[in-house]
Amino acid sequence: MYRYELHLHTAPVSRCAVGTVKETVEFYASMGYDGIFITNHFLDGNIRIDPGVPYKEQLEFYFADYEAAAKEGVRLGIKVFDGVELSYLGTDFLIYGLHKDWYMKHPEIMEMGKREELALLAEHGAYIVHAHPFREAGYIDHIRLYPRSVHAVESTNAARLDSENLMAHLYAEQYGLPELAGSDNHWAGNVKTLAGMECPRPLDSVEDFISAAVNGELRPFIIKLQ
Ligand SMILES: [Zn+2]
Ligand SMILES: [Zn+2]
Numbered sequence: 001m002y003r004y005e006l007h008l009h010t011a012p013v014s015r016c017a018v019g020t021v022k023e024t025v026e027f028y029a030s031m032g033y034d035g036i037f038i039t040n041h042f043l044d045g046n047i048r049i050d051p052g053v054p055y056k057e058q059l060e061f062y063f064a065d066y067e068a069a070a071k072e073g074v075r076l077g078i079k080v081f082d083g084v085e086l087s088y089l090g091t092d093f094l095i096y097g098l099h100k101d102w103y104m105k106h107p108e109i110m111e112m113g114k115r116e117e118l119a120l121l122a123e124h125g126a127y128i129v130h131a132h133p134f135r136e137a138g139y140i141d142h143i144r145l146y147p148r149s150v151h152a153v154e155s156t157n158a159a160r161l162d163s164e165n166l167m168a169h170l171y172a173e174q175y176g177l178p179e180l181a182g183s184d185n186h187w188a189g190n191v192k193t194l195a196g197m198e199c200p201r202p203l204d205s206v207e208d209f210i211s212a213a214v215n216g217e218l219r220p221f222i223i224k225l226q
Contacts, residue, residue: 007182019188
């Protein structure tokens, strides 16, 4: 089986991340993963850059961790794919399938409401996953669901409570949405649990990953480390 991490943050781009790019890629290579997706907090989320900086400059900063990770990946023999985690008041979406050049051409997304933005992303080929939909935290006013705006639900998040994951599973099941697993790792190797998806064949691109997800070729896995 070929294993993939779908939900991963690195420092310095994600303000809440502790693991550096190098530590993170080295850790997943040492765990024998075939590939990882770098899904840092986007310009609408917990990114370590002044929001007053011009859009394109912010994007260059945003993709710098992915680009550095891709170089490390070549060195260490692990595939590194690009992704994005969008945020709206504590409601988060993982976006796969759109790349830096697309975001460069679409600064208007920063002005859109999330429903409108997600529709535009989907129209341009994005695969959209509602991350930890039942997460609760002091800074989240209330739980918001977008069942008609997403392709899948992250119903196993290694950083969340079992009760929150169970609610996500029930939600996905009732709405007929596919379920995915990810670690939401912010700490490189300093984690208790990893969750991800595995595939009987190697995935060669983000587009290949999306077709495997759509065709039901992926299965979740959990690794307990501590
Ligand atoms: Zn974070
Ligand atoms: Zn995340």
